[in-house]
Amino acid sequence: xxxxxxxxxxxxxxxxxxxxxxxxxxxxxxxxxxxxxxxxxxxxxxxxxxxxxxxxxxxxxxxxxxxxxxxxxxxxxxxxxxxxxxxxxxxxxxxxxxxxxxxxxxxxxxxxxxxxxxxxxxxxxxxxxxxxxxxxxxxxxxxxxxxxxxxxxxxxxxxxxxxxxxxxxxxxxxxxxxxxxxxxxxxxxxxxxxxxxxxxxxxxxxxxxxxxxxxxxxxxxxxxxxxxxxxxxxxxxxxxxxxxxxxxxxxxxxxxxxxxxxxxxxxxxxxxxxxxxxxxxxxxxxxxxxxxxxxxxxxxxxxxxxxxxxxxxxxxxxxxxxxxxxxxxxxxxxxxxxxxxxxxxxxxxxxxxxxxxxxxxxxxxxxxxxxxxxxxxxxxxxxxxxxxxxxxxxxxxxxxxxxxxxxxxxxx
Amino acid sequence: xxxxxxxxxxxxxxxxxxxxxxxxxxxxxxxxxxxxxxxxxxxxxxxxxxxxxxxxxxxxxxxxxxxxxxxxxxxxxxxxxxxxxxxxxxxxxxxxxxxxxxxxxxxxxxxxxxxxxxxxxxxxxxxxxxxxxxxxxxxxxxxxxxxxxxxxxxxxxxxxxxxxxxxxxxxxxxxxxxxxxxxxxxxxxxxxxxxxxxxxxxxxxxxxxxxxxxxxxxxxxxxxxxxxxxxxxxxxxxxxxxxxxxxxxxxxxxxxxxxxxxxxxxx
Numbered sequence: 001x002x003x004x005x006x007x008x009x010x011x012x013x014x015x016x017x018x019x020x021x022x023x024x025x026x027x028x029x030x031x032x033x034x035x036x037x038x039x040x041x042x043x044x045x046x047x048x049x050x051x052x053x054x055x056x057x058x059x060x061x062x063x064x065x066x067x068x069x070x071x072x073x074x075x076x077x078x079x080x081x082x083x084x085x086x087x088x089x090x091x092x093x094x095x096x097x098x099x100x101x102x103x104x105x106x107x108x109x110x111x112x113x114x115x116x117x118x119x120x121x122x123x124x125x126x127x128x129x130x131x132x133x134x135x136x137x138x139x140x141x142x143x144x145x146x147x148x149x150x151x152x153x154x155x156x157x158x159x160x161x162x163x164x165x166x167x168x169x170x171x172x173x174x175x176x177x178x179x180x181x182x183x184x185x186x187x188x189x190x191x192x193x194x195x196x197x198x199x200x201x202x203x204x205x206x207x208x209x210x211x212x213x214x215x216x217x218x219x220x221x222x223x224x225x226x227x228x229x230x231x232x233x234x235x236x237x238x239x240x241x242x243x244x245x246x247x248x249x250x251x252x253x254x255x256x257x258x259x260x261x262x263x264x265x266x267x268x269x270x271x272x273x274x275x276x277x278x279x280x281x282x283x284x285x286x287x288x289x290x291x292x293x294x295x296x297x298x299x300x301x302x303x304x305x306x307x308x309x310x311x312x313x314x315x316x317x318x319x320x321x322x323x324x325x326x327x328x329x330x331x332x333x334x335x336x337x338x339x340x341x342x343x344x345x346x347x348x349x350x351x352x353x354x355x356x357x358x359x360x361x362x363x364x365x366x367x368x369x370x371x372x373x374x375x376x377x378x379x380x381x382x383x384x385x386x387x388x389x390x391x392x393x394x395x396x397x398x399x400x401x402x403x404x405x406x407x408x409x410x411x412x
Numbered sequence: 413x414x415x416x417x418x419x420x421x422x423x424x425x426x427x428x429x430x431x432x433x434x435x436x437x438x439x440x441x442x443x444x445x446x447x448x449x450x451x452x453x454x455x456x457x458x459x460x461x462x463x464x465x466x467x468x469x470x471x472x473x474x475x476x477x478x479x480x481x482x483x484x485x486x487x488x489x490x491x492x493x494x495x496x497x498x499x500x501x502x503x504x505x506x507x508x509x510x511x512x513x514x515x516x517x518x519x520x521x522x523x524x525x526x527x528x529x530x531x532x533x534x535x536x537x538x539x540x541x542x543x544x545x546x547x548x549x550x551x552x553x554x555x556x557x558x559x560x561x562x563x564x565x566x567x568x569x570x571x572x573x574x575x576x577x578x579x580x581x582x583x584x585x586x587x588x589x590x591x592x593x594x595x596x597x598x599x600x601x602x603x604x605x606x607x608x609x610x611x612x613x614x615x616x617x618x619x620x621x622x623x624x625x626x627x628x629x630x631x632x633x634x635x636x637x638x639x640x641x642x643x644x645x646x647x648x649x650x651x652x653x654x655x656x657x658x659x660x661x662x663x664x665x666x667x668x669x670x671x672x673x674x675x676x677x678x679x
Contacts, residue, residue, distance in 0.1 A: 017544060027513055027540050029471050031565035031587060033572065172477060178468065185470040190591035192567065289514040290468065292540075302490045303518030304467040 013326065018206020018293075020326035026205040027289045032185075035192045040207040042112050047214060052111070056104055056215075063136070064092050064099045066218065070226035070387070075353040076366075082373040083385045085235065087223045087251060089392065090358065096392030097219055097247045098129040102198060104215030106133035109196040116140040116195040120184040122149055122177035122243070123314035123361065124156025125392055126200030131165035133198075141165040144183045146176035149313050156396050174307040177317045181291050201244025202321035205292030209321050213249050220254030223387050231385055237262040237376060240389040241364040242335065243279065243315035245324045247391035256332060262376070265324060266368030268310035269337030279308035280337040281320040282328050290319040296328070311340040311400065312360040314392075342367040344404050347394070359392030360400065366390075414559050415506040416534045416582045419458050420617035420638055429634035429674040432619055433457035433667060434510065434643035436465045437496040438488025439479040440650060446499045448650060448663055453505045455664040456671025460500050461537060461641065464493045464511040471512075471539040473594030475644035478651060490519050494531045501532030508559065508582070510537040516549075525552035535559025535582050543579040550579065561585050561619075564610060566602040574613045583617045583639060584610055593622055594644045604636045630673030640674050 018024045026036060046052040060066045069088040077084040089097040109117055117139050121127030127143040134141035143160055147169040150157050160167050173179040181204075188197040202212040220238070227235050238255050240248035242265035255261040270278035278284055281296040288297035290305060298306040298318035310316040327333035343360060346367035350358050358366060369388050376384040394401065402408040423430045433452045439445050449460050465480035465488055472480070493509070501507045509528060516524045516536075528536070535558040541549065543562055553560050559582025564573050566587075577584055588603035603620050610618050619639030624630055626645070633640045649666055653659030 025545050026542060027545060028542070029539055029565070029587075030542060030563040030572075030576065031567055033542060034565075034567040034569060173467065173481070182468050182470050186473070186592045189471065289517055289540075291470075297514070299514070299518065301518070303515040304484060305514075 013323065014206065014210050018210065020323050021329060022287070023294050023325040024206060024209060024322035025294055026292060027294065028205045028292045029189055031189050032192060032205070036205055036207065038112060039108070039211070042108050043207050043211045043214070046108055046111055052107065056107055059103045060100060060218065064103060066092060066100070067222040067226070068092055070223055070230060072230065073354050076350055079349060079353060080370055080373045081377055081383070082369070083383055084369065085227060085230065085385065085387045086390045087219060087387060088390055089219060089247065090356070090362070090390050094125070094129045094132050095395060096125045096129065096359065097216060097250055098126045098200060099132070100218060100250070101200065101212050101215045101246060102126070102129040102133040105196065105198045106137045106139065109139060109198070110137055112196065114194055114196045116191070117198045118142045118144065118184050118187050118195055119198045119200060120144045120177060120180040121200060122146070122180070122316055123312070124149065124153040124160070124396060125314060127165070127167070128156050128159045128163070130198050130200070131160040131163035134165060135163045142168060142187065144168050144170050144180040144187070146174070146180045147171045148175040149177065152400060153313055153396060176308070177313070178305060185291070201246040202249045202323060203244045203291060203293055203295065203319060209293065209323055212246050213253060213323065216246050216250030217253040219247065219250035219389065220252060223251055224254040227387055233385070234258055234261050235387040236380060236384040237264060237372065237386045239264040239266065239365050239369045239372070239386060241266050241315060241361045241391065242320060242324060243268065243317050243361065244319070245321040247389050249321060249323055251387070251389040252327070252333060263327070263333035264368060264372055265333055265335045266338045266364045267335055268312055268315035268364060269339040270309040272339050273337045277309040278337065279310040279316050279318065281318060282324065282335040283337045285318070287325070293322045295322040295325040296320050311343065311404065312364065314359065314361040315364065336368055336371070338364045338367045344401070346370055347401060348405070356390070357394035358390055359394050360397045362389070362391045414534050414582050416459060416508060416559055419506050420583060423458065424638065429637060429677060430458045430617070430619070430639040431456065431630065431671050431674045432459040432461050432639050432641040433646050434461040434463055434641060435647060436463040436476065436479045436483050437493035438465055438483030438486055439647070440482055441486055442488060442492050442496060444656065446496055448660065449496070449500045450503055451660050451664050452646065452667045453500070453503045455667035457505070457667050459506045459508060461643070462493060462497050462500065462507055462509050464490060464509065464515050466512040466515060469512060471592055473592040473644060475647050475651065476593050479647045490515050494527050497528065497533045498531040506534050507532065508535055508537060508561065509533050510539065513538060513541045521548040522552045522555070525556045525558055529556040529558055533558070535561060537561040537585055539563060543576055546579070553581070563587050564606065566606050570609070573609055577610060577614045577616065580616055583619050584614065585641070586610060586618055586620045586637070588620045588622045591622065603633065607637050627669035627673035630670045631676045631678045634674045634677035635679045640670070642670055
């Protein structure tokens, strides 16, 4: 069944209870339901409120620096064998697409009269973005971050602290994003009256997947128009990396109704899906419940969550947003794994051909694009046009990449 | 009426509350957890709540997290937890199972209900399953005659409270405080209000959990609730002990203290 036919059958997504087909919903302690209902109502009235939308648009334009550029990367294109248009979300304030989501949720926090935000972060990008919005809106801010991640992303920890946030290293479980999310949920259960949980991706219990999508969908809305302006046509494909999947949903959403535009999400294949050391929840996982939603999850035979592995902290998560699970099942989007090595090769290629250092997360989108471009060209019988979401910049990854390439001078 | 209901009725007739003691299956080992739960029963715990260890227990504080991690690191499987239920049910005490939802979904909801019933379990407490998402479980629990305990919270609206309680069978679990599990110096002021709100919409017994760790606290909760649910404080007896024998001794002593507490309700 096509995505359109499926959508026509089951109505707009998500349904009022937050289901995307068999995915999504709410698997949460009862203590959180009132807060989720409050958030859902605030989100609905805010999106219908002209003044709210205008304030959000002004912040995105004047503060975050959007619309981000759509850049024709010619030297990179020559190596890909496709006309590659980079959606330069790396140029946004704070260096990634995440700023869109946090500004929207910070506005909602203020609208609900709450004074404190908490967040989980993997790479630190969402934590930095949340700390930024908290400073701008004068909100108290606590960021939970896995201890493994605080070590591999030390600069982002410092950034958050400079911005006035409290960073709490989480030493439980695998000490990465999943455990940071558990700890943020525990904080929220205890402090829900005055606290908003500013989830950083299009996952978690309803209404988060729909709400985050609404705040990041500008990426695709802009890119669609920019591509039409630049090329006179829609792209043949749109590609993005997928961890939780907010940047991918952000760019996909505007194109879901364009049946000729192929949508590709590239998951973190780590050492290779066949090794078991990866973070490819759709390719290598199965349907289950994690962090409040039903989606694809890396789990064992007993439903215990497996540890994920990726060179990219931002993709190192054993679940994925429920709308991606639905887009996969419906066949509207295609999800493929990209290994650490493939991502790092694409990382280096973009550095050398375009003078742009991408986030390692975004390098997965570049690597996947390199893989699908020849197939697409063969299928179309011409050079394809591919819009790639360059979701973030690589400044935060200099240490990891330097280590990987062996180009750091030894410390004295 | 379920065996849980009988236990609550009997306690009510005796003018006291039921003591529910919670322990993760497989902590510190499968056999060790059976020994611990059996010791709790012999020291006066009326109902045993067997928690299925889960990798991401978002409603639980540090003590249950640590115990669950130890159980999982020891390789406990869902089918082992059913063996624990069977062994503890053989003592004659009613055994209820508490579980996050994903292990049940992965096992198969119907298959899990079938196997839990045949192991002698009375039903499930489901901390991250709300009735709106519980369709399969409602059907399976009906099919196998199992109790359903959903949680109510101080933040639940009147409408949600009535809806949630309407789906419960056996007993209702009132989360006394807004927060995760773990013994606290003081139990909550919000709990009596929550319990009386539940009583307005049901005759089912109401158990209160989260925060109870001493006999005196148990007595306070017994003054307004039908059941006193204790987990972290009991688990800590084993976590803090230098060896198994002294852990079990501490567990028996605290169980007895709590059992005395629920027999001397403070009103």
